[in-house]
Amino acid sequence: MADAATAMKPATAVEAERELTDGFHLVIEALKLNGVKTIYNVPGIPITDLGRMCQAAGIRVLSFRHEQNAGYAASIAGFLTKQPGICLTVSAPGFLNGLTALAHATTNCFPMILISGSSEREVVDLQQGDYEEMDQLAIAKPLCKAAYRVLHAQDIGIGIARAIRAAVSGRPGGVYLDLPAKLFAQVMDAEAGKKSLVKVIDAAPAQIPATAAVRRALDVLAGAKRPLIILGKGAAYAQADEAIRAFVEKSGVPFLPMSMAKGLLPDTHPQCAGAARSTVLKESDVVMLIGARLNWLLSHGKGKTWGEAPKKFIQIDIEPKEMDSNVDIAAPVVGDIGSCVTALLSAMGDKWPAAPADWTGAVAKKREENIAKMAPRFMSNAVPMDYYGALGVLRQAVKNHPDAILVNEGANALDLTRGAVDMYEPRKRIDVGTWGVMGIGMGYAIAAAVETGKPVLAIEGDSAFGFSGMEVETICRYGLPVCIVILNNDGIYRGTDVNRGGGSDPATTVFVKGARYDKMIEAFGGTGVNATTPDELRRAVADAIASGQPTLINAVIDPAAGSESGRIGNLNPQSKIKK
Ligand code: OXT
Ligand code: ADP
Ligand code: MG
Numbered sequence: 001m002a003d004a005a006t007a008m009k010p011a012t013a014v015e016a017e018r019e020l021t022d023g024f025h026l027v028i029e030a031l032k033l034n035g036v037k038t039i040y041n042v043p044g045i046p047i048t049d050l051g052r053m054c055q056a057a058g059i060r061v062l063s064f065r066h067e068q069n070a071g072y073a074a075s076i077a078g079f080l081t082k083q084p085g086i087c088l089t090v091s092a093p094g095f096l097n098g099l100t101a102l103a104h105a106t107t108n109c110f111p112m113i114l115i116s117g118s119s120e121r122e123v124v125d126l127q128q129g130d131y132e133e134m135d136q137l138a139i140a141k142p143l144c145k146a147a148y149r150v151l152h153a154q155d156i157g158i159g160i161a162r163a164i165r166a167a168v169s170g171r172p173g174g175v176y177l178d179l180p181a182k183l184f185a186q187v188m189d190a191e192a193g194k195k196s197l198v199k200v201i202d203a204a205p206a207q208i209p210a211t212a213a214v215r216r217a218l219d220v221l222a223g224a225k226r227p228l229i230i231l232g233k234g235a236a237y238a239q240a241d242e243a244i245r246a247f248v249e250k251s252g253v254p255f256l257p258m259s260m261a262k263g264l265l266p267d268t269h270p271q272c273a274g275a276a277r278s279t280v281l282k283e284s285d286v287v288m289l290i291g292a293r294l295n296w297l298l299s300h301g302k303g304k305t306w307g308e309a310p311k312k313f314i315q316i317d318i319e320p321k322e323m324d325s326n327v328d329i330a331a332p333v334v335g336d337i338g339s340c341v342t343a344l345l346s347a348m349g350d351k352w353p354a355a356p357a358d359w360t361g362a363v364a365k366k367r368e369e370n371i372a373k374m375a376p377r378f379m380s381n382a383v384p385m386d387y388y389g390a391l392g393v394l395r396q397a398v399k400n401h402p403d404a405i406l407v408n409e410g411a412n413a414l415d416l417t418r419g420a421v422d423m424y425e426p427r428k429r430i431d432v433g434t435w436g437v438m439g440i441g442m443g444y445a446i447a448a449a450v451e452t453g454k455p456v457l458a459i460e461g462d463s464a465f466g467f468s469g470m471e472v473e474t475i476c477r478y479g480l481p482v483c484i485v486i487l488n489n490d491g492i493y494r495g496t497d498v499n500r501g502g503g504s505d506p507a508t509t510v511f512v513k514g515a516r517y518d519k520m521i522e523a524f525g526g527t528g529v530n531a532t533t534p535d536e537l538r539r540a541v542a543d544a545i546a547s548g549q550p551t552l553i554n555a556v557i558d559p560a561a562g563s564e565s566g567r568i569g570n571l572n573p574q575s576k577i578k579k
Pocket of ligand 1: 259274275276277278279296297298370371372374409410411412413414415418419420432433435436437438439460461462463464465487489491492493494562565566567568
């Protein structure tokens with residue numbers, strides 16, 4: 001373009017006195033105008049100064065050791081706050097490092113904006129080999145909900161407004177915003193610059209469901225003999241906690257929380273069917289999905305998980321295209337969960353019939369049986385610890401601190417924790433999500449501490465932790481109240497596998513035996529503890545939460561404990577040909 005700086009060059013004495021602004025300031029003002037308080041970033045050309053200037057302008061800028069972790073932090077900040085989490089990176093390699101997290105945000109329906117500096121368009125388009133040259137916009141597009149590039153300083157306000165609206169409206173997701181290096185230094189008249197900024201009004205407007213859809217849903221529910229409500233992370237995201245609770249309780253229907261919906265109503269609630277999962281999926285006849293997709297985590301709504309009994313589905317979702325994605329939906333209710341559940345509640349009137357007692361009784365019985373079966377395992381004092389012995393301690397720690405945020409990743413470390421640790425409050429459990437991705441751990445822990453100010457307990461497999469482990473330095477640098485517990489069984493799934501070729505290399509799934517992860521955090525001034533018994537673990541976790549200081553506990557787990565792929569071994573193809 002005939003560069004704004006040139007166009008705006010003051011020609012006269014009067015003009016020379018006119019105040020100017022530039023791309024840096026406009027980006028910062030646009031973010032502030034829209035309530036952005038925190039940015040997760042890794043500095044470098046061309047955004048180093050942007051980070052510095054954001055900090056000077058009162059935005060909190062947290063610098064990570066790797067963009068992927070900054071990106072995961074931004075994604076979960078979006079989930080926790082309903083505002084887009086912002087991740088800022090340098091061009092090509094930094095952008096690519098952040099891209100996994102952007103795709104993850106989109107897949108999980110979390111609002112996030114990845115802002116990356118980029119090389120000069122003229123050079124990139126002619127492929128002339130600019131510093132960190134890459135056509136980032138084209139690469140980001142298929143992996144996010146929307147992608148925009150701003151070339152002119154006067155469009156910064158619109159660009160940021162579009163990014164915010166795209167991230168949070170309708171089904172939330174990841175948005176990419178490409179800011180070429182040259183944009184930051186572009187100069188324009190300050191007054192005109194100020195006028196060009198946009199404060200986004202009603203970024204995520206309520207989407208009210210049709211009355212007929214609400215009626216249809218209630219008719220289907222009323223006709224059920226064995227109804228079930230499934231709460232997904234969309235319901236947790238919606239922050240309609242009171243309405244959801246009132247609806248579930250008024251209906252009297254058993255509810256099954258998906259992993260990140262645990263705690264929306266307490267896992268100890270008498271209607272919770274979490275501990276009777278197989279039974280309710282198989283035997284229910286009407287299933288109401290609230291902010292949960294019928295994807296792999298729900299066996300696509302068919303097959304043996306769902307049993308022989310014919311099912312009718314009611315689905316509440318903001319995304320109309322989600323309906324009939326895997327099986328037919330008898331009663332689609334399209335709208336935002338807060339509006340939909342409120343509409344359902346009021347249409348139920350005062351005389352909604354109780355859920356069939358034979359069904360609710362049978363579910364409660366199964367739940368109590370499963371809980372009773374599990375209980376003795378938590379008392380295990382075996383040394384080395386098995387997962388249950390350690391989890392007996394950790395479930396009590398969460399019970400003692402129901403407001404703490406639980407971050408969880410691994411295979412066995414994930415699946416066994418999900419079942420063992422009851423959650424009591426909404427949005428307190430954050431984990432691997434729709435992709436089952438390893439590496440969210442430390443980014444999530446940092447954002448959870450920063451966004452909520454609550455203590456964070458991160459329960460990590462030793463492999464899972466390794467994906468983001470360097471961020472313990474970040475946790476120490478910012479003095480965050482994060483307690484990391486590594487369930488260390490010396491490897492991926494187990495630490496006992498052997499090299500089937502007989503060579504001196506270890507097996508593909510095992511790590512250094514007896515590794516002391518606790519030493520890592522000591523390098524940065526945090527507290528490291530090696531816990532070999534449930535008692536040691538109990539004391540270490542209690543001290544960590546009480547002190548609020550960064551702590552890493554290496555919980556030594558029997559290397560033989562754990563099964564291949566945790567509870568999803570059925571998805572793992574294995575060769576049947578013996579060689
Ligand atoms: O009803 P039934 O009888 O069936 O019983 C159920 C419940 O009713 C009952 N239950 C209870 N009983 C009593 N009391 C209570 N409170 C209670 N609550 C529940 O328990 C059972 C089970 O219940 P659950 O868990 O609800 O049900 P189920 O059947 O398991 O649910 C199905 C699913 C699919 C919904 C559930 O399993 C689920 O959510 N799964 C998510 C699985 C997942 O995402 N896993 C992560 C990926 S695994 C793999 O891919 C790994 N990798 C590869 C890799 C990845 N992922 N990412 C990247 C970037 N690169 C590579 C790697 C590298 S895992 C991994 C590392 C692993 O090693 P680690 O060292 O980190 O971890 P360890 O394994 O610990 O060594
Ligand atoms: P889970 O993994 O917990 O089963 P999913 O990620 O599969 O949950 O599903 C979440 C669903 O919630 C998505 O289909 C998404 O469109 C929907 N959703 C997210 N936010 C809202 C909202 N505010 N209102 C309605 N639906 C929402
Ligand atoms: Mg392990």
